[in-house]
Amino acid sequence: MKTAIQPVFTVHLNHIRNNYKMLCAKAAPARTAAVVKDNAYGLGAEHIVRTLYPTCRTFFVAYAWEGAQIRPFAPDADIYVLQGIGSDDLKTVKENHLIPVLSSLEDVAWWHNQGISDIKPALQIDTGLNRLGVRPTELNQLTPEQRQNISLFMSHLACPDTPDHPMNAYQRNIFEECRQLFPHVPLSLSASGGTLLGSEYTYDLVRIGALLYGITRPTPDDLGLKSALTVQARVLQTVPLNAGENISYGATFTAAHPMKIAIVSIGYGDGLFVSLSNKGRFWVDGKSLPILGRVCMDSTICDITKAPDLRPGDLIDVLNDTYTPDDMARDAGTSAYEILSRFGKGIRFIRKEEK
């Protein structure tokens, strides 16, 4: 009889701790902040903040409520709120001493009218991403008081994963020009990708998410970072299949010859991408088990012809040390960020690995 049915998600806090150490060394003398938005890329903001604090004293979240959630585990840390804050967030911001990232002249003026003198906001400028940020041509509209009264001057790169991309130097030059207006204010330009571009890009503070969780993307990983998430799922049933039989909704796979398949207990309800249908693979003992047919809500079918001894209740690997979110992202046609974020929303049972 099977001992358990549900998938096993393991967050390797020890990997995150080691990754953080290596990233600090790489970015030094710049300080390394941990980006824990979206529940720390799905992995559990509370556990990750507990793991990194007090070594890490600067965190970035997207929303004020996320900052309030992690404040108890990082009592003295600077917690920046990337999306900025609305008037509904003021109470949360004051009670938890959260630092808003202001990204428009309107937001700056509004913040200064609130008279919250013990919190110095960050100012984000847009240097070419055209997402959030005050435009460089608008900076002269800030009053001297607004200009002095900030704790971080920041921007965000568009193409740091492509080291030769002209956008990198282009954005850095604009950042250099604009920073002149903000003497003595700490500077931050880079997230994960920018940090790997080298010391010209690290300034005073780097804001690291992806690399911390072991997402290394196209950049060769010479730091030895390790993936923070492994996922395993249980075989529910194994079935011999005759040539000509179809698999799953839509009958998108037809067996060309007799084969053996396993019905595995993980699906898009757990965060597995439907785009892995007929494209992805699971793993057992280093053997890849191709996903066959369409991924369902709670189950997925794979070819176990090469691993015929698998039995109901056995665990197979969905993500492991050698098939990482980066690898799965290539098969699924998305980014490793989205792989983690999606699994994060599917995680209902989590195992924390401290060793």
Ligand SMILES: *Cc1c(COP(=O)(O)O)cnc(C)c1O
């Ligand atoms: C998400 C985000 C980061 C972290 O990016 P990674 O590529 O995951 O390191 C840093 N800064 C800003 C403004 C972000 O939105």
